[in-house]
Amino acid sequence: MLTYDLTQRAQLSIYEYLYQCIKQDILDGVLAAGSRLPSKRELARHHQVSLKTVENTYEQLLTEGYIRAEERRGYFVASLGTDSRQSRHQSHVPFSAYDPGSDTAYFADFTSNQTAIELFPYDTWAKVMRGILSQQDPEMLKTVPFQGVYALRQSIAKYLYGFRGMTVSPDQIIIGAGTEYLYGRLIQLLGRSRTYALENPGYRKIAKIYQVNDVPWKYIDIDENGIQIDGLAKSGADIVHVSPAHHFPTGNIMPIGRRRVLLDWAEDKAERYIIEDDYDSEFRFSHRPVPALQSLNHNHRVIYLNTFSKTLAPSIRISYMVLPNKLMERYIQTMNFYSCTVSAFEQYALAAFMDNGYFERHIHRMKKYYRAKRDSMMKVFEHSRLRQYAVIDEKDAGSHFLMHLDTPLSDTELKWLAREHGVSLDCLSEYCAGGKEQHAHTIIVNYSDLDEESFGRALDVLMSAVTC
Amino acid sequence: MLTYDLTQRAQLSIYEYLYQCIKQDILDGVLAAGSRLPSKRELARHHQVSLKTVENTYEQLLTEGYIRAEERRGYFVASLGTDSRQSRHQSHVPFSAYDPGSDTAYFADFTSNQTAIELFPYDTWAKVMRGILSQQDPEMLKTVPFQGVYALRQSIAKYLYGFRGMTVSPDQIIIGAGTEYLYGRLIQLLGRSRTYALENPGYRKIAKIYQVNDVPWKYIDIDENGIQIDGLAKSGADIVHVSPAHHFPTGNIMPIGRRRVLLDWAEDKAERYIIEDDYDSEFRFSHRPVPALQSLNHNHRVIYLNTFSKTLAPSIRISYMVLPNKLMERYIQTMNFYSCTVSAFEQYALAAFMDNGYFERHIHRMKKYYRAKRDSMMKVFEHSRLRQYAVIDEKDAGSHFLMHLDTPLSDTELKWLAREHGVSLDCLSEYCAGGKEQHAHTIIVNYSDLDEESFGRALDVLMSAVTC
Numbered sequence: 001m002l003t004y005d006l007t008q009r010a011q012l013s014i015y016e017y018l019y020q021c022i023k024q025d026i027l028d029g030v031l032a033a034g035s036r037l038p039s040k041r042e043l044a045r046h047h048q049v050s051l052k053t054v055e056n057t058y059e060q061l062l063t064e065g066y067i068r069a070e071e072r073r074g075y076f077v078a079s080l081g082t083d084s085r086q087s088r089h090q091s092h093v094p095f096s097a098y099d100p101g102s103d104t105a106y107f108a109d110f111t112s113n114q115t116a117i118e119l120f121p122y123d124t125w126a127k128v129m130r131g132i133l134s135q136q137d138p139e140m141l142k143t144v145p146f147q148g149v150y151a152l153r154q155s156i157a158k159y160l161y162g163f164r165g166m167t168v169s170p171d172q173i174i175i176g177a178g179t180e181y182l183y184g185r186l187i188q189l190l191g192r193s194r195t196y197a198l199e200n201p202g203y204r205k206i207a208k209i210y211q212v213n214d215v216p217w218k219y220i221d222i223d224e225n226g227i228q229i230d231g232l233a234k235s236g237a238d239i240v241h242v243s244p245a246h247h248f249p250t251g252n253i254m255p256i257g258r259r260r261v262l263l264d265w266a267e268d269k270a271e272r273y274i275i276e277d278d279y280d281s282e283f284r285f286s287h288r289p290v291p292a293l294q295s296l297n298h299n300h301r302v303i304y305l306n307t308f309s310k311t312l313a314p315s316i317r318i319s320y321m322v323l324p325n326k327l328m329e330r331y332i333q334t335m336n337f338y339s340c341t342v343s344a345f346e347q348y349a350l351a352a353f354m355d356n357g358y359f360e361r362h363i364h365r366m367k368k369y370y371r372a373k374r375d376s377m378m379k380v381f382e383h384s385r386l387r388q389y390a391v392i393d394e395k396d397a398g399s400h401f402l403m404h405l406d407t408p409l410s411d412t413e414l415k416w417l418a419r420e421h422g423v424s425l426d427c428l429s430e431y432c433a434g435g436k437e438q439h440a441h442t443i444i445v446n447y448s449d450l451d452e453e454s455f456g457r458a459l460d461v462l463m464s465a466v467t468c
Numbered sequence: 469m470l471t472y473d474l475t476q477r478a479q480l481s482i483y484e485y486l487y488q489c490i491k492q493d494i495l496d497g498v499l500a501a502g503s504r505l506p507s508k509r510e511l512a513r514h515h516q517v518s519l520k521t522v523e524n525t526y527e528q529l530l531t532e533g534y535i536r537a538e539e540r541r542g543y544f545v546a547s548l549g550t551d552s553r554q555s556r557h558q559s560h561v562p563f564s565a566y567d568p569g570s571d572t573a574y575f576a577d578f579t580s581n582q583t584a585i586e587l588f589p590y591d592t593w594a595k596v597m598r599g600i601l602s603q604q605d606p607e608m609l610k611t612v613p614f615q616g617v618y619a620l621r622q623s624i625a626k627y628l629y630g631f632r633g634m635t636v637s638p639d640q641i642i643i644g645a646g647t648e649y650l651y652g653r654l655i656q657l658l659g660r661s662r663t664y665a666l667e668n669p670g671y672r673k674i675a676k677i678y679q680v681n682d683v684p685w686k687y688i689d690i691d692e693n694g695i696q697i698d699g700l701a702k703s704g705a706d707i708v709h710v711s712p713a714h715h716f717p718t719g720n721i722m723p724i725g726r727r728r729v730l731l732d733w734a735e736d737k738a739e740r741y742i743i744e745d746d747y748d749s750e751f752r753f754s755h756r757p758v759p760a761l762q763s764l765n766h767n768h769r770v771i772y773l774n775t776f777s778k779t780l781a782p783s784i785r786i787s788y789m790v791l792p793n794k795l796m797e798r799y800i801q802t803m804n805f806y807s808c809t810v811s812a813f814e815q816y817a818l819a820a821f822m823d824n825g826y827f828e829r830h831i832h833r834m835k836k837y838y839r840a841k842r843d844s845m846m847k848v849f850e851h852s853r854l855r856q857y858a859v860i861d862e863k864d865a866g867s868h869f870l871m872h873l874d875t876p877l878s879d880t881e882l883k884w885l886a887r888e889h890g891v892s893l894d895c896l897s898e899y900c901a902g903g904k905e906q907h908a909h910t911i912i913v914n915y916s917d918l919d920e921e922s923f924g925r926a927l928d929v930l931m932s933a934v935t936c
Contacts, residue, residue, distance in 0.1 A: 013797065013800045013801070014797065015800075015801060050797075052798075052801060053797070053801065056801055114610060114611070115609075117606050117609035117610065118606065120606075120609050122601065122604045125601065126598070126601035126602065129597060129601060130594070130598060133590065133593065133594035133597060134594065136590045138585050138586065138588075140783060141583075141585035141588050141781040141782070141783050142582060142585065142781075142782065142783060143582070143782040143783065144782075144783050144785075171479075177645040177649075177785070177809035177810065177811075178807055178809050180806055180807060181645075181649070181809055184652065188680050188681065192682055205805055208805050209806075212656050212802060212803060213656065214660055313609040313610075313812075314609070314610065314611040314612075314807070315608060315609050315610060315611065315612050315811060315812030315813070316811050316812070316813070317612075317645070317807070317808070317809055317810060317811050318811075329481065329482065329518070329521070330520075332481050332483075333481075333483060333520060333521065333524055334680060335680060337673055337676050338648055338677075339646050339648060339782070339785070340785070341645035341646055341649055341785055341809055342645065342785060342811075343645075343783060343784050343785050343786075343810075343811060343814055344781075344783035344784070345783070345784070345814075346811055346813075346814065
């Protein structure tokens with residue numbers, strides 16, 4: 001019986017540790033391809049852990065392709081391809097190098113979509129915060145209105161008018177500690193019995209939130225213009241999530257024609273709403289951002305969400321949503337007892353930061369930075385051998401692009417090969433619930449954390465994926 | 469038909485404005501006692517507002533006693549007593565004076581339980597924040613671990629050891645933007661199909677949160693020692709909320725005997741938990757705080773919650789919970805994708821604030837302040853005429869006490885009379901779901917916002933309640 005010493009897990013959760021151990025034994029050939037794993041229940045009982053822990057472990061190994069499931073027979077170690085097995089035996093890399101959680105093992109990390117924190121305007125932010133605190137204003141210590149500090153809502157309304165073409169009142173805005181928090185509020189506001197529609201492929205975390213909240217949801221396929229309306233109409237969903245300015249992860253922009261059809265769908269039935277997640281619309285390089293969907297809809301069926309995590313820093317937890325008047329009235333009647341989740345000091349500081357023009361200046365610097373980075377990545381690509389075997393799909397926006405690769409490998413094998421050679425990457429198919437085949441062989445390249453040298457080396461690594 | 473011009477409502481919500489208008493007409497005698505109000509549906513249709521809006525308006529007027537409901541006949545203006553009606557006609561106070569939302573109309577507000585913000589250590593907090601920001605540490609800009617910044621969890625664990633007798637690891641702690649946020653997380657963690665038990669009387673906001681989350685809950689009566697275990701056992705609930713260090717609003721402390729029985733109840737069945745809300749345990753004047761319930765239970769069935777809202781300021785949104793290991797493991801497996809909702813800067817600042825001893829020093833100052841305030845309130849009471857007709861129930865802790873009044877008035881009439889004369893107060897019965905009669909005639913006096921002069925005047929106002 002497979003046995004691992006759980007006392008050796010240090011800071012890892014049990015699930016994470018078991019996953020590591022089993023994966024390592026598979027890579028080392030200790031668990032031979034085709035051999036059968038213990039049942040989940042047997043393994044759980046043997047290690048005296050919960051069944052759920054082992055379920056999660058097997059699920060992860062299954063998702064990554066290390067094991068496969070045969071109905072009613074159990075779980076078996078997958079064959080990972082002859083070449084791979086050979087290189088496994090040859091290069092016995094120490095266990096820690098395979099830790100998916102640690103980034104020291106990779107020289108290039110395509111998955112890191114951290115905001116470019118080296119650009120954070122520390123001096124300016126500190127100056128503004130100092131100014132706020134030195135006022136020693138007792139008002140700033142009192143319970144914050146449930147919608148958030150008025151000064152910040154005012155600054156945001158002004159910003160939305162100037163940059164997103166939206167005419168909204170500060171009274172339509174609710175400030176919250178992160179977009180996920182606001183999604184939770186929306187579930188309570190719109191109701192748990194409605195069906196929510198998500199784009200496929202799309203941002204998977206939203207599905208997790210709906211799942212944990214016991215809310216029904218459906219995936220709707222997208223095409224190059226965004227969510228497909230006939231699929232949406234057939235789904236029976238009443239609320240749909242979209243990111244029309246910059247779809248994640250494809251980067252597609254929803255053209256005006258599709259926007260109009262989507263708005264028509266919403267207006268076609270009472271209580272239908274569109275949640276517009278505008279998370280990184282500020283980073284459009286060559287043109288002005290496309291006006292928000294909300295600005296086309298006269299404040300009725302579009303709930304607009306945005307965040308400062310991508311523009312400032314993910315550690316400053318400030319997001320906001322703009323509600324149609326009718327929904328705001330409902331919020332006030334049913335949910336206004338919830339205190340605002342963002343500290344007053346930071347709200348006043350952000351309001352002052354925006355009112356003094358620092359935010360606009362900072363966005364400008366970040367755009368320049370991302371654009372220059374994007375340009376240098378393209379140059380590296382143009383000079384690499386890989387350019388014969390790959391096509392870059394880049395939308396002149398955000399901080400990632402797609403790379404379609406001409407390779408016979410499956411996405412799981414591709415990931416594994418890259419990881420084996422120090423490159424961490426995600427494939428587009430991982431963001432698909434179903435229909436993975438049509439989105440296969442496409443890598444998502446987040447470049448905000450890459451440099452030219454490591455990107456070039458990573459492209460060389462990928463050569464072994466196309467020439468094998 | 470009653471008609472109001474809704475365009476005049478300015479910043480008020482429609483529900484708030486209608487409530488004001490109708491109440492004023494009642495006070496002015498425009499709506500005579502005994503006259504019938506339009507049905508809710510008629511009023512809603514006439515003003516083209518939602519039925520829910522008018523339901524809320526009528527509910528508020530009913531709760532405050534301005535109208536009464538007769539089954540199947542409708543709503544009627546209440547009689548408010550001969551004296552009151554006469555004084556209403558005589559002293560035509562301008563509309564704004566009756567605005568329950570505005571505190572300028574009251575010379576004494578017994579309901580305000582704002583933390584004593586004049587004590588906020590602005591200079592020290594600013595100094596600590598300056599130090600944090602000047603480090604310009606890029607780590608502070610990255611996504612915060614879902615549990616919160618480690619340094620703060622460490623400081624909190626140390627604090628809990630020294631001041632609440634709890635031995636917990638930083639890894640058991642989750643930091644969140646306010647206690648309400650953490651309640652929501654707990655609902656997801658513990659499950660929506662469990663029944664939650666709340667103390668009656670108790671903190672009503674928790675019930676609202678359960679209601680909005682579609683979670684079943686029950687009220688369990690308390691006695692002078694806290695929640696009654698036989699009632700709890702019969703309720704079928706598996707999770708119970710208690711504040712054993714200082715019950716809200718009675719102020720009772722749960723003695724060790726009841727604590728043991730409560731812990732036995734929890735241990736008696738798998739998946740039973742006690743949520744211990746320790747919200748203001750720091751403010752015990754003469755003795756050390758009673759050790760937390762959690763410290764008696766060896767980390768198994770007690771979920772401990774606390775906040776910095778009462779000790780620092782309600783506008784700094786930092787609360788935390790300590791989970792038993794098994795629940796933390798479940799949290800990691802099912803909910804660790806939620807980002808932490810508190811800004812990194814403020815977490816690091818608070819950790820430094822605690823590590824430098826500033827927090828302990830601040831608590832000490834606040835205790836001194838509250839104790840001195842309590843003492844002066846008692847002195848004013850002892851010298852007032854009201855002392856023959858009232859008994860103070862004070863528990864040497866927190867920032868409020870109870871006052872039992874020897875009065876023939878109902879609690880609604882008492883509130884109205886006080887309000888009419890510039891005193892805003894809440895009665896204990898308002899915190900009761902059922903069983904209001906046994907808790908009648910008891911006023912809750914929050915004194916952190918009172919001064920001796922206004923308290924004395926307020927006691928004189930209450931004389932008219934006892935001698936009428």
